[in-house]
Amino acid sequence: MRRVLYALLLLLLLLALAALALAALNLRGEDKLPDAPAVFSATPAQVERGRYLALAGNCAGCHTARGGAPYAGGVGIDTPFGTVYASNLTPDQGAGIGRWSAAHFWRAMHNGRSKDGRLLYPAFPYPSFTRVTREDSDAIYAYLQTVPPAPAPNTPHKLRFPYDTQAALAVWRALFFSPGSFVPDPAKPAEWNRGAYLVDGLGHCIACHGTRNVLGATEEKLGLSGGPVENWYAPSLTSRREAGVADWDTRHVAGLLKNGTSPRGSVMGPMADVVYRSTQHLSDADLHAMAVFLKQLPEREPAAAATAVPTHRDDRVMARGAQIYDQRCAYCHGDAGQGAEGAYPPLAGSRAVRMDSTTNLVQMVRHGGFLPSTAGNPRPYGMPPFGHVLDDDGIAAVLTYIRGSWGNHAPPVTRRETARR
Numbered sequence: 368m369r370r371v372l373y374a375l376l377l378l379l380l381l382l383a384l385a386a387l388a389l390a391a392l393n394l395r396g397e398d399k400l401p402d403a404p405a406v407f408s409a410t411p412a413q414v415e416r417g418r419y420l421a422l423a424g425n426c427a428g429c430h431t432a433r434g435g436a437p438y439a440g441g442v443g444i445d446t447p448f449g450t451v452y453a454s455n456l457t458p459d460q461g462a463g464i465g466r467w468s469a470a471h472f473w474r475a476m477h478n479g480r481s482k483d484g485r486l487l488y489p490a491f492p493y494p495s496f497t498r499v500t501r502e503d504s505d506a507i508y509a510y511l512q513t514v515p516p517a518p519a520p521n522t523p524h525k526l527r528f529p530y531d532t533q534a535a536l537a538v539w540r541a542l543f544f545s546p547g548s549f550v551p552d553p554a555k556p557a558e559w560n561r562g563a564y565l566v567d568g569l570g571h572c573i574a575c576h577g578t579r580n581v582l583g584a585t586e587e588k589l590g591l592s593g594g595p596v597e598n599w600y601a602p603s604l605t606s607r608r609e610a611g612v613a614d615w616d617t618r619h620v621a622g623l624l625k626n627g628t629s630p631r632g633s634v635m636g637p638m639a640d641v642v643y644r645s646t647q648h649l650s651d652a653d654l655h656a657m658a659v660f661l662k663q664l665p666e667r668e669p670a671a672a673a674t675a676v677p678t679h680r681d682d683r684v685m686a687r688g689a690q691i692y693d694q695r696c697a698y699c700h701g702d703a704g705q706g707a708e709g710a711y712p713p714l715a716g717s718r719a720v721r722m723d724s725t726t727n728l729v730q731m732v733r734h735g736g737f738l739p740s741t742a743g744n745p746r747p748y749g750m751p752p753f754g755h756v757l758d759d760d761g762i763a764a765v766l767t768y769i770r771g772s773w774g775n776h777a778p779p780v781t782r783r784e785t786a787r788r
């Protein structure tokens with residue numbers, strides 16, 4: 368009896384210690400904050416700077432709902448654990464962040480905690496924003512205090528148990544999050560450092576271009592190595608076969624982020640949104656800095672080796688694919704997949720067409736796509752959706768055809784890859 372009692376006591380003690388350790392880990396690097404906002408007076412220059420930085424961080428991409436008031440929140444972010452809704456960031460006193468001080472705002476950006484102390488879900492990319500400087504955080508705060516207040520209340524998250532608990536989030540954060548700051552590399556030029564600050568911090572490129580583990584954490588070790596986003600695949604920024612730009616001209620990289628298109632490739636799907644809402648608004652100097660940094664990322668090929676995949680193509684599938692292509696695709700992309708300069712991308716030699724992952728190809732053919740409308744490319748050409756005229760086999764056939772023609776030597780696309788998810 369006594370032994371059982373001791374064992375229980377010991378267990379309780381261990382649990383209490385674990386809870387304390389967890390709490391300590393979650394409060395790392397935080398100052399105690401007074402509840403009443405300290406007086407904060409912003410200069411017009413600071414507000415303008417904040418407006419620009421909010422574009423660099425694409426805050427509106429998640430915090431402004433389609434047709435909703437700017438920054439009033441309500442956009443649902445789908446995660447494997449359920450849906451997390453972005454909050455109201457307007458200065459409304461009740462629903463928004465009108466009663467927040469600049470210090471509360473900084474704690475959210477840097478430590479991932481809300482004004483009331485609630486731990487925040489990393490669907491809010493604070494694991495990247497933690498590198499943003501206090502000065503930049505204050506400027507964004509100053510800007511957000513100037514947008515019209517909107518009374519829209521926050522939408523409750525829809526997460527499955529146990530992911531809906533603060534305890535689960537505390538464990539997650541103890542394992543995968545620690546507040547950080549951007550440390551410039553003195554061996555690199557100022558421009559490279561500026562690019563690193565933007566790509567790894569506000570730009571939160573890793574939120575999509577990072578590999579996630581089963582618990583949804585981006586693997587910092589692997590860096591910008593590619594991963595799934597919604598129904599798309601964000602290719603690896605460290606691989607020339609995927610989205611790496613090591614062998615691109617710096618101007619073309621900056622041009623891709625500014626115009627959505629470049630002589631080496633164009634953006635589609637979620638990346639088109641990133642260009643539309645965020646990167647097209649950045650200064651040429653900042654885009655150049657990001658390009659310099661992206662070009663120098665250490666190269667690493669994704670694990671799946673293309674050589675291991677059989678490239679045998681079924682003649683009947685190829686014939687069916689050719690027929691679909693001639694009827695539905697050739698008038699834009701050309702009889703030999705050569706494209707039309709300034710209008711339709713070439714499919715012959717296209718990296719997007721030959722990539723190991725066929726996810727984005729299936730998305731494009733099924734749902735079509737538009738390049739983002741940008742100052743440099745104001746009326747881009749679009750691609751119509753074919754989901755209503757081609758079934759899964761038809762999509763697999765035309766993709767197998769374009770991956771195996773005109774010098775493209777990529778493996779065929781199977782029915783399994785085109786089956787609707």
Ligand code: HEC
Nearest residue numbers: 424425426429444451452453454475481487488490491492
């Ligand atoms: C990828 C989507 C996404 C982007 C981009 C994003 N956020 Fe959020 N943000 C969220 C989500 C989702 C939440 C809610 C998290 C939660 O409640 O746990 C959130 C919460 C917040 C909060 C806490 C609000 C509160 O009431 O606790 C602040 C502050 C915030 N975001 C600021 C920003 C700023 C500033 C930017 C741009 C620099 C930004 N966010 C960009 C998704 C995003």
Ligand code: HEC
Nearest residue numbers: 570572575596599600601602610632633634635637638641
């Ligand atoms: C919301 C998710 C998301 C975010 C955030 C994101 N990307 Fe992407 N990115 C994608 C997807 C999906 C693709 C693949 C589609 C395509 O090629 O456009 C892509 C493609 C790319 C490509 C390859 C384009 C080509 O033509 O080969 C580059 C380069 C790139 N992204 C850079 C960036 C940079 C730099 C950032 C940060 C500023 C960033 N991405 C942030 C989702 C994202």
Ligand code: HEC
Nearest residue numbers: 633634635695696699711712717719736737738748749750
């Ligand atoms: C009306 C003209 C048009 C037709 C028809 C068309 N496309 Fe496209 N396609 C485009 C445009 C424009 C883009 C660039 C859109 C973007 O990047 O968002 C594109 C992009 C693509 C891409 C991505 C290429 C890359 O390198 O980024 C693929 C793959 C593709 N189309 C395949 C097809 C297939 C297969 C068909 C026939 C089933 C087809 N297209 C029919 C206009 C067309």
